[in-house]
Amino acid sequence: MAASEEDPAVQRLIDAFGGQPVAAKERLVGEPAYLSKRLQFASGSEIIMHDDAVVAVVLHAAPTGFAANGFNLSQWIQGLDKNATLADLKAAIDAPRTLGGMGFMLDGAYAEPSFKNNRGWNDPGNLLSISFTVEAPQRACRPEDDDCPSCCDLLVRAKAPDSGVYVEQTIAALAGAAAAGLIIESPRWVPLADLHALHASRLMERVESQLSCTACKRIICLTLYRESPATFEFTVFNEARQRPLEAIPPVEQWGDDLRLAQDRDAMHYVDHQPGSWFLVEQQGTLFLEARYWRNSMVDSSALIRLDQAETDSYRAGGHDYLSELVHQIDKSGPHTDGSPYFQRDLYRGPDSANLSKCFAAAIVNHTWIAEQRRGS
Numbered sequence: 001m002a003a004s005e006e007d008p009a010v011q012r013l014i015d016a017f018g019g020q021p022v023a024a025k026e027r028l029v030g031e032p033a034y035l036s037k038r039l040q041f042a043s044g045s046e047i048i049m050h051d052d053a054v055v056a057v058v059l060h061a062a063p064t065g066f067a068a069n070g071f072n073l074s075q076w077i078q079g080l081d082k083n084a085t086l087a088d089l090k091a092a093i094d095a096p097r098t099l100g101g102m103g104f105m106l107d108g109a110y111a112e113p114s115f116k117n118n119r120g121w122n123d124p125g126n127l128l129s130i131s132f133t134v135e136a137p138q139r140a141c142r143p144e145d146d147d148c149p150s151c152c153d154l155l156v157r158a159k160a161p162d163s164g165v166y167v168e169q170t171i172a173a174l175a176g177a178a179a180a181g182l183i184i185e186s187p188r189w190v191p192l193a194d195l196h197a198l199h200a201s202r203l204m205e206r207v208e209s210q211l212s213c214t215a216c217k218r219i220i221c222l223t224l225y226r227e228s229p230a231t232f233e234f235t236v237f238n239e240a241r242q243r244p245l246e247a248i249p250p251v252e253q254w255g256d257d258l259r260l261a262q263d264r265d266a267m268h269y270v271d272h273q274p275g276s277w278f279l280v281e282q283q284g285t286l287f288l289e290a291r292y293w294r295n296s297m298v299d300s301s302a303l304i305r306l307d308q309a310e311t312d313s314y315r316a317g318g319h320d321y322l323s324e325l326v327h328q329i330d331k332s333g334p335h336t337d338g339s340p341y342f343q344r345d346l347y348r349g350p351d352s353a354n355l356s357k358c359f360a361a362a363i364v365n366h367t368w369i370a371e372q373r374r375g376s
C-alpha cells in the first residue's frame with residue numbers, strides 16, 4: 001500500500017491478479033486535483049492509485065463489468081468464498097474491527113466488506129466486494145467512489161490548462177444535479193444560489209457551499225476565496241462539518257433587489273438558548289424549535305408556531321418565558337398524541353421538509369457547530 005506502480009511489491013500484486021489489466025482508467029479528481037487511476041483485472045480485482053501511490057485494492061466477489069466471474073477469494077483468504085457472510089469474514093480475517101462501519105484494522109491498512117444494498121450481511125450470496133485501503137473507511141472518501149456516476153463529473157474545469165475551477169459552470173452543474181435529486185444541498189452552509197454574490201461582495205474570506213451525493217455519500221465542498229483560487233473537494237461527513245464557516249453577513253450588504261425581496265419573505269433568526277431552543281420569525285409570525293427528549297438517550301425537535309397568547313407572553317417575559325415553555329413542551333412528551341403539542345408540531349405536518357430547510361437557513365450563523373467553528 002502507498003507504493004507506486006513500479007514498486008516490485010505492486011508489480012507482484014499485478015502479476016498475482018493476472019498480469020495485464022483489462023482496463024486502465026484515469027481521471028482527475030477535485031481541485032486542487034489528484035490523478036485517480038484504476039487498473040481492472042479479469043480476475044475480478046482492481047488496484048486504485050492516487051498520483052501513482054496505491055490507495056486501494058478491491059476484490060470483487062460478485063461479477064462486475066470487467067470480470068464475468070467474481071474474484072476467487074479462497075485463493076487469497078482461507079475460508080472465504082463469494083458466499084461469505086460477515087460472521088465468516090470475522091472468523092477468517094480475525095482482526096480488530098474499525099469504529100463504525102463493517103471494517104477490520106489490519107497491519108497498515110483497513111479491510112471493508114460491502115454487501116448488496118448495504119445489508120444482508122448475515123445471509124450467504126450478498127457479499128459484493130472487499131476493499132483494502134490505506135485510510136480508515138469512515139475518515140476518508142472511498143477511492144472506489146472517484147468514479148461515482150452521480151457526482152464525479154460536476155466539476156467544470158477552466159479551458160486553459162491548470163487554471164482551476166470554472167466557477168459559473170460548476171455552480172450551474174451542481175444546481176442541475178441538485179434539481180435532479182442526485183445531490184442534496186446542505187442548508188447549514190452558504191446556499192449555492194448565494195455563493196457568487198457573497199464572493200463578489202468580498203465580505204467573507206471564504207464562501208463555501210456543501211452538497212452531499214445521494215449515491216456515494218461523499219460531500220462536495222465548493223469554496224470561493226477572497227484571495228486565492230476556488231477549490232472543489234470531496235470529503236466525508238465528519239470532515240465536512242468541521243470546515244470553517246464565517247458568519248454570513250446580512251443580505252442587505254450583498255444581495256440584489258430580487259434576493260432582498262426573497263429575504264423579506266424568509267424566516268429570520270431572533271434568539272436561541274444553546275442546546276435547547278431557537279426562535280425564528282417570518283412575516284410577523286414566531287416559530288419556536290424546541291428540543292425534547294424521547295427518552296434519556298434520544299432527543300428530537302418540534303417546531304411550534306406560537307399562538308397569540310404565547311406571542312404576548314414572549315413579548316412580556318422574553319427569553320425566560322421561552323425556556324419555561326420549552327420545558328413544558330418537553331415534559332408533555334410531544335412525540336405522543338396525548339401531548340397538546342403533538343398536533344401543533346409542524347415537523348409532523350405535510351410541509352415539514354420545506355420548513356426544516358427554511359429554518360436551517362435562518363439559523364445558519366447560530367448553530368452550536370457554527371459557533372464552535374468560529375471559536376466563540
Ligand SMILES: [Zn+2]
Pocket residue numbers: 145148149150151152213214215216217218
Ligand atoms: Zn457520488
